[in-house]
Amino acid sequence: MNENTQFILTTEQTKKIPVSSFMRMWSLGSSQARIAARYFAYAAQKQFVSKDRKKELQNHFHLKSALQLLGTMGYLRGAIMKMGQLLANMPQLLPHELVEVFESLQFEAPPMHYSLIREVFLDELGKEPEEIFSRFDKRAFAAASLGQVHRARLRNGKEVAVKIQYPSIAETINADMKALSLLLQSMRFKKDFQYLHAHVQDARNVFLKEVDYRSEASFMEKNRKLFIGTQIVVPVHYPELCTRRILTMEYLPGKHVHNFLAQKPGIAKRNHFGELISYSLVHSWFSLRTVYADLHPGNYVLMDDGRLGFIDFGCYRQFDEERWKLQIDGETAMFQDDQEKLMHFLTKLAMHSHPEALDPEWVDLFLRQMKWIIAPITARGPFDFAGKEYVEHGAKLLRESFRKGYTRLDPFYNWSNRTLLGHRALMYRLKCSFDYSSLYLGEMQKYS
Template sequence: MAKKSVTTRTGRFMKLAGMTASVAGRYASEKVRSSFSSDDEKEDRRSKTYDKMANDIVSTLGELKGAVMKVGQIASQTQDFLPKEFSSALQKLQKEAPPMDFSLIRQQIKDELGAEPEAIFDTFDQEPYAAASIGQVHRAKTKDGREVIVKVQYPGVDKSCDSDLKQLRMTLKLGGLLKIPKESVDQLFQEILERLHEELDYQNEATNIKRFQEFHKDDEGLIIPTVLDELSTRRILTMELVEGDHLSELDRSIYTQDVINLIGHRIFTTMADQLFKFQCIHGDPHAGNFAFRPDGTVIMYDFGCVKQLKPEIVTAYKAALNAGIGKDYKLLDKRLIELGVRVEGKPALDEGYYAMWRDIFITPFEHKDEIYDFAQASLHTKVASKAPTVFKHLDSFKPPVESLFIDRLIAGHYWMMKNLGVQAAFRNELEAYLK
C-alpha cells in the first residue's frame, strides 16, 4: 500500500525533517568525538558515520520517491560533490522502486484523461511494468489494438518538488557532506531543480522524444519509442511498447562478443553525436533507460531529463580534450579556464597534476588500433584513489553545470560499456569527433 508521506506535503516534510535531524546529529556527535581521537581513529569513525548517514538518507529517499529520490539517483552517478561512502548506498536508488497502490494510479489517470483506465484502454495491467522515482509504467492495449506503455506520474510529486529539494540540500549541508564551493552548490541545485521541473512535465518529455527521434532518424539500430499524443498529458505519457533485454538480463549465449561490440559502438556514437553534433544530451544515462536486442539494436527510454548545451561550452570542451590528448598541459590549463572549469586568476596548476588525470582518462583511447576490454576497466577505482587530490585544489576549480552533466553522461556510458563487456578501439572515432 502507498504511504501517506508520498502524497501529502506535511507527511513528506516531517519524514525529511526527521532524516535531516538524524544526519545532523550524527555529524555533530562525530565532530566532538574526533577532537579526542587519533588520525586513524578519526578516519575509521568518519567512514562508519558516513555509512550510517547514507543508509538513513537512502532509506528515506526510496520511501518518498519524487524529487529527492531522483536527486539521489543523480548523485549516485555524479559523485564529485559527496563522500565516496555514499556512492554504493545511493546506487540502491537506481534499482526499481516499490510500486504505488493502483487506486492512486487509477485516480491520476481519471483526473488527467477524463475516465478510468478500463474505459479508455482495451486492456490495462494493474501490476506495474516498471516503477521509478517520479512515476510508474503500466502495460496496456489501446482500443484500436496497439500495444503501449503508460507512464503515470505519482500524485503530488510536482507540488512537493521545491520543498523536497530544499530539505535535501539542508540535510547534506548539516551533515557536512557537500564538498564543493557554495556557489557551485547553488548552481548545481538550481540546475537540478530546473531539470526536475522539466522532467515532471510529460508534455515536455514528449517534445524531447520527437526532437531526439528526428536527430537520430537515420541511425541504424537505434530505436526511440513513439508518443501517442491523444493519450498523453502533463502527468500521463503513453508510448508504443518497444521491448528489449535489459543489461542485467542478457543471455551471453545469444549476445555474442560481436553483438556486444556492435552495441558498444552504437552506444559510443549515439553519445558522441548528441554531445558534439546535436549539442543536446540524454540527461539520465543509467542502464535502466536502455534495452538491447540480439541483432545489436539499442533502445533508448526516458527523455524527461535532457540538457541543451551552449555551443561555446561544446567548443571549449573539445579544445580541452585535444590539449589533454596532446599532452600540452599549459594549453590545457588555458582551455579549462575558457571552459569555465578552472578559476581565472588563480595560479596555474602543476603540469604533473594534469598529466596524472590525463593518463587515467586516456586509457580506453590510448592506442589507435589496440582493442580495449571495458570489462577489465578500472578507471573508476583509479579516479576514487585520486579523489583526495581534488579537494586540495577546490579553490582553483569551479566547474560549470554543463560540464557536470557531460561528466554524468560519460560516466553513465562508461558503466554500461563495462557491464556489457565491450571490446573496442574508439581512438580514431574520438579524434574524428574532436576535429
C-alpha cells in the first residue's frame, strides 16, 4: 500500500487534543489575512495565464498558503483544532493541500496545571478537588475533546474519570468560526460558494454543543441505558459532579486501540472488538437515530474481560423525522438499486428541487462512493475490512472527492460521512473481518 493511501486511511485516527490558548486570537487573524491576500493575488494572476500554467500556479499557491498557515499554527490550539477536523471532513471546503497540512499537524496541547484546574472547580462546583474527592490525580491521564481527563476517587471509594474543559473554549470556537468565515470570503469566486457558509455555520453549532459537558452527560446516559445487557459498557456519570465544564464519570480500566494493537493480538480478539465497535455505532444509529460523529480510537476502551468501554459522547447529531425517513428510503433504494428513489434521495441531499438539476458528474462520484460504503453490507457474510482492493479503491475515491471539491450538500451529511469513513478506517486499523452485513441489516430490520 502506498504512503498516500496509508495517510488517507489513518487521517481519522490522528486527531490530537485541542486546548485553548490566548495567543490564538491574534495569530489566526494574521494568518487568514495573509491567505486572503494570496487568493486575491491568484485571482488576479490567473486571468492572464494559460490553462496548464493556471493549474501549476494553483498548486504552487496552495502549497505556499499551506506552509504559511503551518508557520502560524504552532500558536493555535483548541478550537482551531476543531477547524482542522472540519476541514478534514469536508474536503470540499479547502484545497486538498491545505487539508493535508491541517491533518499532519500535531496538536500537542499543554496540559492545564493544577492551579488552573482548582479555579475551574471553584467556579463550577464551588469547592476544590480535594474537598470533593478522597484522591485526585493532579496530572491528567488522557486528553479529551476540548479538555483533559484526571483520575480520582470518590468518598465512597469509587474510581472515577474527571473530564475538565479548558477555560474559554466556547468563546474561542466562536471567534475562530468567525475567522473561518472571513477566510472563506476570499474564496467567493469558487463555484457554489454560498453552500460553504452553511457548512461552517452547521459545524459551529455542533462544536458549541460539544462544549457543554451536561449535554454530553445526558447523551452518555441515554447510551448507557441503551447498551445495558450487552458487551458494551458506557460509564455511569455523577450528575452532582457534572457541570458545563466538568464531567465526572465511572473509570473504566482497559486499553486504547493503539495499546491493544501494540500487544499484537490474534485475529479472534481483533474481530471481536471490531464487531463490538461496529455494533456500538450501528445500534445507536438505528435505535436512537443519532450519528455518532466523533469516531476516533481514543473514545473506546478495550477491556481485559472482552467488554468494550464506550467513553466519549461529545459530538453527535440527531436525525429529525424527515431526515430519518429520507435516510432509510435512500439506504433501501441503494440496496435494491432503485434508480428512481435513489435520484430522489440525491436530489434532497444536494438541495435541488428536481432530479434534472443534479450534476451528472457528482451523481456518478456519489454513487461510486456509496457502493464502496455499502460493500461490507452487500457482501453477505464475513467481510475483510483490510482487503487490499477495498482499501485502495476507497482511498482513490477519497482523492477524487478532494479533487472535485463539491460543496452543494446538506451539511448534516458531513457528520454521517465522517462517521462512516472513521468506522472503515478504524476497522482497517484493527485488520478485522466479520459478518458486518448481518449486524447492519439485522439492526435495520429491527428498528426501521
